[in-house]
Amino acid sequence: MVAMEVKNLSSNWKKLQEQLKKQPQKTSLSTPTFTASKKPASKQKKQGGSDGAAVSGHDGKTVKKRRISDISSPATKSKGQPVPEKGKKNNKKRKMDSETEADISEKLAETKIASRKSSSASLTKVVSNQSTERSSKVNEGLSPTVKVGKYVAIDCEMVGVGPNPDRDSSLARVSVVNYDGEQVYDSYVQQREEVTDWRTHVSGISPKHMLAARPFAEVQQDVAKLLDGKVLVGHAVSNDLNVLMLGHPRRDIRDTSHHPPYKKLAGGCSPRLKMLASELLGIDIQGAAHSSVEDARATMLLYRRDKDTFEREHAKKWPVKVVQAAEGGRETTPEQEKRKKRLKKKKKKAKK
Template identity: 55%
Template sequence: MAELSSNWKKLQATLSDRKQTKAPTGTTKATRTKNLVKGGTARPSGIRKLVEKRGALDFALKGHQSPNKMGSVQSSQMCDDRQEGRIASAELWTQNDDTSSESLAEVYDLGIKDIPLFMMSHNDRVNHGRSPNVNVGKYVALDCEMVGIGAGGHESALARVSVVDFHGRQVYDSYVKPTERVTDWRSHVSGVSSKEMRFARNFIEVQKDISSIIRGRILVGHDIKHDLEALRLHHPLRDVRDTAKHLAFRKFGNGRKPALRNLARELLGLDIQKDVHSSTEDARTTMLLFRRNKSTFDNEHANRYRQIITTDRRKGPKQHKQRR
């Protein structure tokens, strides 16, 4: 009986030692679980990148938000900064991705929900030339101002040209020295006079700049044929979107090509060209018209060129006559 009691005490001692040996392992697991719940371990690189992209996207869609109340001047400045911040963040979010900032802006209507903000929240610089800090995407809008040459000033020559990107930012703006003698400055419309010509660039330089900007891009304009003729440039029709020829806009022209100011008033609620014209403002208005109706432009363009491709296929390959 004494031996049984002695053996029982040894067994209890052995079991007690085993429990104490396993205790640290259990504590480690508990600590590890606690760390996982708290997020103490490092996230995998894939998850971290996804979180970073999501944060950039949220910033692009919502912009900066400040809890502080501001006066009217400060609020206006905040809106300007927010517009630029959204575009810059959209570009950052898509920098290492196949998605362009233009596609992101199109999906989420970035920059076109508030029309006055789109039109006025840009720091335009007249006769600045090429804007160095603008990352130009797939779409650009172009507009020109003309002066009169020849007898009576009835012929037109280029005097100013402006280009904006998909987001309405100024890409290029320059006065242009006409190659012919000006007989009518048309200052009440063009806003150009002999005074501006002191700082104007020569025609060849401007032509080269514009050619490099529009090459390989979709060119948006209003009756763009006349602008290209003034620049003596050609652009593939497949890559042109003309708001003066868009079928859905014809009803605003009373049987003729609708004026840009009429389209702006009817479709955007904007009053433009009230006094002298601004080629930058007109280019931005044209881009806004295109963006707000991009789906109908895309459908019209696809149908037009689908018909051309189908017609060419029906004709079949040309048959060469065999020589006898």
């Protein structure tokens, strides 16, 4: 019985092996695996649906398959949240950069304005402190101690004379200060004509000031010496020079009433000194009667505050030109050349 069972078993085993050879090899039952489809991705997409294909395993369970595009696409995160694309990222970055640049430029402009205001305020404070310390002497004449320097500012007070006092003016006081606002010269001026309007409410001049006033010729000579070879700063300075009956090279004049940036503040017109002092320097002048010393200091402060701009504008009209002289001679400016020609013409006329 036992021998017969072994024979039957061996014959059955052989039959089973032959059947297995004929049939394709099946997957192992112990570890269930899924055979990857060799179809192209486009076909799989068509068959599997849009968001994922349901794959059935050998045990009948369905497993949802994720698309490769879902994993590798930069447009979505693993949590399903949208991720900005590269182009959008760059655009946002550019926007942020432009916004930050605009913010920075605005902040720089604000700090520049603030620093400019603080610098002008500090400059005003320094000069006002200096003036109070010195306690400028009214009608002192030429100061024996103060150095003049390269830059001087001038201002004059006038009174009305003749039948038309509103139109005709005469010099009543002249003041000159240096670059630091120190009083270099101050004098009342004797009148050569009958004064018909003292303009006291504006000029601050009254008949009592004429008691210690100096003759016009003396004042004119003193001022002419001070202005010689200097850069003259003033507000509507041509009026001051006219009343003094003096001339000055236009190349060496810096007039705050003609400065283009200041004219813009006044809507294209000549600005008032009081307005410029208030707006740009933060000081009040000409509260009641004018003071020529105070006005001259304010004018010099304005020039010092915007000196670079003044010189740039001035260079447009008067570019620096030097004429080479002959060997052994000195270099001369065009203004000096004109003076020489005038002198030669005068000498020729005198000989005739």
